[in-house]
Amino acid sequence: MTTTSQPVGSGIASTAVAPVAAPRPEAREDGRRPRWQRILFVVALVAAAVIFMLPFVWLVSASLRPREYVFAPGFLPTPFAPDNYAEAWQAMPLLTWLFNSVVVGVAAAAAATLSSAWVAFGFAYFRFPGRNLLFGLVLATMMLPFAVTMIPTYLIWNRLGLVDTQVPLWAGNLFGSAFYIFLLRQFFLSLPREYFEAARVDGASYPQLFWKLAFPLIRPALLVAFVFEFKASWTDLIKPLIYLRNEQLYTLPRGLKVILDRFGYGGEQQWEIVLAGSVIATVPMIILFFLAQRHFVEGIATTGRKG
Amino acid sequence: MATTVTPPVPGRRRRTPLARREARWAYVFLAPWIVGFLVFTAGPMVASLWLSFTEYDVINAPRWTGLDNYRQLVADPQVARSLGNTVYYTALHVPLVMLISLGLALLLKRVGRWQGFFRTVFYLPVMTPAVAVGILFLLLLNTQDGLINRGLALLGIDGPSWTTDPGWVMPGIVLMSLWSLGSTVIIYLAALQNVPRDLYEAADLDGAGAWARFRHVTLPMISGSLFFTLIVNTIASLQMFTEVYTMYFGNRQTQGSFNSDAASFYVIHLFQEAFQFLHMGFASAMAWLLFLIILIITAVQVKLSNRFVYYEGEDR
Numbered sequence: 355m356t357t358t359s360q361p362v363g364s365g366i367a368s369t370a371v372a373p374v375a376a377p378r379p380e381a382r383e384d385g386r387r388p389r390w391q392r393i394l395f396v397v398a399l400v401a402a403a404v405i406f407m408l409p410f411v412w413l414v415s416a417s418l419r420p421r422e423y424v425f426a427p428g429f430l431p432t433p434f435a436p437d438n439y440a441e442a443w444q445a446m447p448l449l450t451w452l453f454n455s456v457v458v459g460v461a462a463a464a465a466a467t468l469s470s471a472w473v474a475f476g477f478a479y480f481r482f483p484g485r486n487l488l489f490g491l492v493l494a495t496m497m498l499p500f501a502v503t504m505i506p507t508y509l510i511w512n513r514l515g516l517v518d519t520q521v522p523l524w525a526g527n528l529f530g531s532a533f534y535i536f537l538l539r540q541f542f543l544s545l546p547r548e549y550f551e552a553a554r555v556d557g558a559s560y561p562q563l564f565w566k567l568a569f570p571l572i573r574p575a576l577l578v579a580f581v582f583e584f585k586a587s588w589t590d591l592i593k594p595l596i597y598l599r600n601e602q603l604y605t606l607p608r609g610l611k612v613i614l615d616r617f618g619y620g621g622e623q624q625w626e627i628v629l630a631g632s633v634i635a636t637v638p639m640i641i642l643f644f645l646a647q648r649h650f651v652e653g654i655a656t657t658g659r660k661g
Numbered sequence: 662m663a664t665t666v667t668p669p670v671p672g673r674r675r676r677t678p679l680a681r682r683e684a685r686w687a688y689v690f691l692a693p694w695i696v697g698f699l700v701f702t703a704g705p706m707v708a709s710l711w712l713s714f715t716e717y718d719v720i721n722a723p724r725w726t727g728l729d730n731y732r733q734l735v736a737d738p739q740v741a742r743s744l745g746n747t748v749y750y751t752a753l754h755v756p757l758v759m760l761i762s763l764g765l766a767l768l769l770k771r772v773g774r775w776q777g778f779f780r781t782v783f784y785l786p787v788m789t790p791a792v793a794v795g796i797l798f799l800l801l802l803n804t805q806d807g808l809i810n811r812g813l814a815l816l817g818i819d820g821p822s823w824t825t826d827p828g829w830v831m832p833g834i835v836l837m838s839l840w841s842l843g844s845t846v847i848i849y850l851a852a853l854q855n856v857p858r859d860l861y862e863a864a865d866l867d868g869a870g871a872w873a874r875f876r877h878v879t880l881p882m883i884s885g886s887l888f889f890t891l892i893v894n895t896i897a898s899l900q901m902f903t904e905v906y907t908m909y910f911g912n913r914q915t916q917g918s919f920n921s922d923a924a925s926f927y928v929i930h931l932f933q934e935a936f937q938f939l940h941m942g943f944a945s946a947m948a949w950l951l952f953l954i955i956l957i958i959t960a961v962q963v964k965l966s967n968r969f970v971y972y973e974g975e976d977r
Contacts, residue, residue: 406786477690479690498952499899503702529698564690596936606790639789650784651780
């Protein structure tokens with residue numbers, strides 16, 4: 355439904371051909387700009403970077419200070435109070451929530467990736483009546499607000515007796531998700547068709563084409579889908595709010611909200627515990643980003659996903 | 662193992678057995694999506710449309726009430742308030758995100774070896790779970806001791822009460838939302854790096870200055886990305902939920918206080934109607950109104966931007 359002017363995939367492809375050497379006197383390079391401009395540029399960039407990093411620095415530092423120093427000026431964790439983490443760990447079942455988040459995240463990401471790849475292959479390889487219409491429908495579902503289907507979907511899981519279990523948090527992903535179908539189809543389309551036709555002549559079945567040939571070939575794209583969905587699941591609050599009552603089943607964001615309500619607002623303003631919990635929920639995402647940085651950047655540049 | 666491949670019959674328009682077998686297999690591959698679409702999208706859409714004309718509290722069977730929900734919806738001051746807040750937020754958030762992201766992307770484009778580093782700096786906030794973002798900014802926006810008002814004090818500005826003054830709650834939320842604009846930066850950076858260099862060289866030969874180069878080369882060449890982020894960010898911000906819910910809703914201390922009105926967003930209000938007060942019919946009507954609003958806004962944006970977006974290969 356929404357269209358971009360750029361051919362998908364061009365974002366990655368053409369960065370590789372950016373000119374490196376080849377001095378061109380007519381093109382204004384940075385070295386030819388006036389000195390004051392270059393200084394201004396560096397100052398602006400570094401200032402912006404500092405502004406974006408300061409909240410992180412404050413978060414980590416304040417989480418390591420004693421209660422009465424949380425709001426103290428400065429960015430150093432002095433006095434140093436790493437016990438906040440032990441305290442948070444004992445006060446709430448953080449380990450359980452971490453574990454739940456990992457299990458739900460892996461299930462959600464694996465389900466979305468596998469099912470979307472299967473469906474995307476169908477759209478990419480086969481020619482059949484109604485293909486463009488169906489694919490348009492896939493794209494159209496991306497525009498549908500979550501709120502429109504939220505209530506009946508809840509009623510379905512409720513009827514199945516699966517409210518207050520973690521199943522509704524990931525099982526909906528078993529049916530493919532428009533965003534990843536779109537992404538993976540692009541990658542399947544980039545594979546040479548003769549390759550598959552040769553395998554067909556050799557007697558390979560269609561599921562074999564998918565599993566043995568196509569699937570391994572688009573592994574980088576599968577990782578993009580996996581890390582995006584894992585992140586989406588890890589940071590989601592609304593589904594756990596709707597479906598989970600039992601605290602033992604909570605994922606981290608849902609648990610973090612409880613920590614805020616119990617220790618921050620409601621309790622004795624124990625912000626150091628709330629902050630320690632926030633750091634614990636954030637660190638795995640930061641690690642994931644550094645492990646899969648390339649995939650995040652590619653995924654955004656090719657599809658323009660928000661977040 | 663020998664497989665027979667049906668030879669193409671010249672001059673015959675009927676579908677070959679191979680084509681028919683292919684089509685059958687195609688639907689095997691599409692089956693999960695078709696089932697999911699019917700069960701989790703099309704079915705629920707019909708159901709929520711129907712529910713929007715009923716009164717339903719999950720326990721008792723739905724009772725048909727005709728247009729009552731919609732009549733209430735239009736008259737409800739709380740719905741009007743939350744819709745007003747949401748539109749106000751979107752009207753500030755989207756242009757600011759686009760403007761700042763474009764500025765940052767233009768800076769990033771000129772960085773050589775360190776580009777990856779700075780890109781990471783601007784993207785890391787996007788990785789932070791929204792609940793943690795809400796908590797973090799609740800404290801950063803604190804009136805007396807928050808980092809933001811401390812910074813403003815350094816500039817000699819007496820910072821407002823971002824989290825307690827109803828007039829300042831929304832600007833505070835917009836400020837928070839700007840921290841997570843990293844994906845828009847990455848989209849713009851990719852677009853900027855796609856602008857063919859010879860266009861700039863041609864502009865230089867024509868004696869174009871920096872502004873003319875930006876206005877007549879850069880902007881048209883990235884207008885597709887600008888348009889795309891306009892639509893995606895608008896749809897997303899009309900559905901703002903998690904950060905604000907974390908900050909101001911869901912517990913007795915804050916709920917019912919003045920800022921739960923000042924910070925009320927449409928989807929938060931909808932969520933509460935549905936799952937706290939079990940007004941499933943009313944909430945469904947709210948959802949359909951939201952859908953309608955999103956459709957109209959998107960259509961208007963598409964219409965307007967047809968005049969501004971440059972598509973390669975298009976003759977104009």
